Amino acid sequence: MKSKQLIATITAVLVIAVTLSVVYPTEASAQEVTPFPSREKTISVTGTAATQVEPDLLHLSFGVETQEKTAKEALEANSSLMNTVVSAIKSAGISEDEISTSSLNIYPVYESYQEKLTGHYKQELVGYKVSNILNVDTNKLGLAADIIDSAVSSGVNRVDSVYFTLSPAKHLQVKDDLLAKAVLNAKSKAEKALSPLEHHIIGVKFVSLSEFGIPAPMPMYAAFDMAEGMAMKSAPTPVFSSDQDVSTTATVVFIIGSN
Template structure:
């Protein structure tokens, strides 16, 4: 049997009217579904926020005292293996503290008592096993206000990719179920959009900074990454 191939120009000419006709026809029926996928990963970063507050009669004295305390905290971080790139000053605040007394005429009189200086340091800990030890050192050396801890992942790309695959599979399963219930078949995919849902930080109560001098117990748990996809399928 001999097969004959149409010349390219002729094939295009034959296909063109069909394409034009398709453009004038109504769009094929379609179904839009949302799928969700979730994947988990053990965190490999601990993120600390450590604050040192010092108070004195003058702003200068309060700042000097704060500088000395924070310098000791930073030195302890470095001696524990924290690199300079993982230490960042998050803010310095200087504020007066007043004592208010009521006067006979109903007004209040403000008396300047002291100045407070608060220096906040953000710390990334890449060896999570050291988190409790580092917290203990920080408190011992002067961290006495605010603070917090959360756990994260430096590169969650592989985990997000796994969640994305699960989300697409979930969308396809939903579309198939709905199509079967309606007595039709799922056709080709027309459009896919996705949305990553960042995992909430796993916080640790800042009151842990008031713990005893023993190393603070810390559990990192795991982070959950969620992806939602919206898929448009053709129905046939």
């Protein structure tokens, strides 16, 4: 009988102990474990690289504007002139795959007038204007003056821009070269800064590359009338290319350690 009472007492104690351990967790388990602070040491450095590059692409944008009483007449007149222009620049050495249409617009032209009786201003349709703009992209940089002169002499009455730039292939080549130099420049700066501190680079944590910096093309704007265009036959248009400054940066976070 006593043994049964002893077993019952022990069982009750165990049940109470288990219940308390569930309801009231121990102090050690209740405490939030604070993560061990990181001892990783880093240095952030921005490297730069720049160079001058000779352009290998010539871009020209020019066109023909015509105005007639009807849209059909304006388009026909424009098309006739533009066909002459295309033939002329092809004769100057430009191939058809170097020519593309930038825009073709047809829009009405109105003139404003004031009614004598009411004094109100009204608009009257006086015709239609057609504007056809061509782009020429070529690696024949020396033909810039010939292209402009031929185009204007054959009917072009607006020249929007002429500039020299980098072709996509050369752009990529220069970009890859400069990015590598910028990263090496960042590493060199970090090593020079760490040397007197008796630290050295042991790894790389982060790298951020900037966009390739190339100055916007400097277009030469011009407007011509037909009389000026004919006069240009005896005086070639002077057009010169120049080297372009290009640059890039790379920010590198190095992991460092003591010597």
